[in-house]
Amino acid sequence: MTVVLLGHGRLGSAITEGWNLSGSVANPTILTRAVPPVCPPETEALVIAVKPAAWREAVAPLLDTLPAKTVVVSVMAGVRAEDLSVALTGRAVVRVMPTTAVAQGQGVAAIWSDHAEARALAHRLFDGIADTVDLDAEALIDAATAVAGSAPAFFYALAQALAKAGVEAGLTQNVAERLTRGALRSAGSGAATDAPLEDLIARIASPGGTTRAGLDALAAADLNRAGSAAVRAAVSRAQALAKGG
Numbered sequence: 001m002t003v004v005l006l007g008h009g010r011l012g013s014a015i016t017e018g019w020n021l022s023g024s025v026a027n028p029t030i031l032t033r034a035v036p037p038v039c040p041p042e043t044e045a046l047v048i049a050v051k052p053a054a055w056r057e058a059v060a061p062l063l064d065t066l067p068a069k070t071v072v073v074s075v076m077a078g079v080r081a082e083d084l085s086v087a088l089t090g091r092a093v094v095r096v097m098p099t100t101a102v103a104q105g106q107g108v109a110a111i112w113s114d115h116a117e118a119r120a121l122a123h124r125l126f127d128g129i130a131d132t133v134d135l136d137a138e139a140l141i142d143a144a145t146a147v148a149g150s151a152p153a154f155f156y157a158l159a160q161a162l163a164k165a166g167v168e169a170g171l172t173q174n175v176a177e178r179l180t181r182g183a184l185r186s187a188g189s190g191a192a193t194d195a196p197l198e199d200l201i202a203r204i205a206s207p208g209g210t211t212r213a214g215l216d217a218l219a220a221a222d223l224n225r226a227g228s229a230a231v232r233a234a235v236s237r238a239q240a241l242a243k244g245g
């Protein structure tokens, strides 16, 4: 497959690492600012991985060489397919929302397009490096961004809060942070299995035990409300970005 990747920052480089590791895409053309913005004549997919504020300026110089049949694959948060399709003169667009764990072939990627061939192409690009999840409506990409793309940062923030509480409970900063990071790795390895989240919790929280006591305290502190506030704020930010905010 002939692929052009526009933007090679955190996510773009994670995607190419994943492709190298899995062998699913060979020799993509990587366009950075230092490379002339030229697409090979047989380009099947243009993957756009620049920041949402930079895409119009970044794609404009490609229009002269981009084949008309190239499918546009956007991994950008908050940029609507219709805006991309108009700027890219009617080319088919598929939106994909991956996590940076695609670098290790362990990502998750939500996919939406109203164009069946574009959707199929996104699967060819991402099935080898992510658990791919099809969405029924473009608006759901914003929710997927919140619960997948942004959520690793939410877990880190919870880990930071737990490490801080560990220090308050007498641990040194260094010890609290190492222990919390280890706990996060342990949670990650559980998440990598097929076990339901309820079962993963039940395996650690025996009735009357320390974990159960902590979980009850989290529920009393309204963890559901905090999770809901984070997701709603991320969704509303994505909607504002789509309107040019």
Ligand SMILES: NC(=O)c1ccc[n+]([C@@H]2O[C@H](COP(=O)([O-])OP(=O)(O)OC[C@H]3O[C@@H](n4cnc5c(N)ncnc54)[C@H](OP(=O)(O)O)[C@@H]3O)[C@@H](O)[C@H]2O)c1
Pocket: 006, 007, 008, 009, 010, 011, 012, 031, 032, 033, 049, 050, 051, 052, 054, 057, 058, 059, 075, 076, 077, 097, 098, 099, 100, 149, 150
């Ligand atoms: N990071 C994540 O976890 C994540 C997850 C899901 C989705 N996303 C989406 O992925 C996109 C990229 O995010 P990121 O975190 O990878 O940002 P990033 O690290 O800032 O990478 C963006 C890259 O695009 C390059 N770029 C900007 N204008 C360009 C141009 N005209 N031609 C070629 N390259 C250009 C930037 O180069 P300069 O440094 O020279 O400006 C930078 O290397 C965003 O739209 C974001 O919504 C990110």
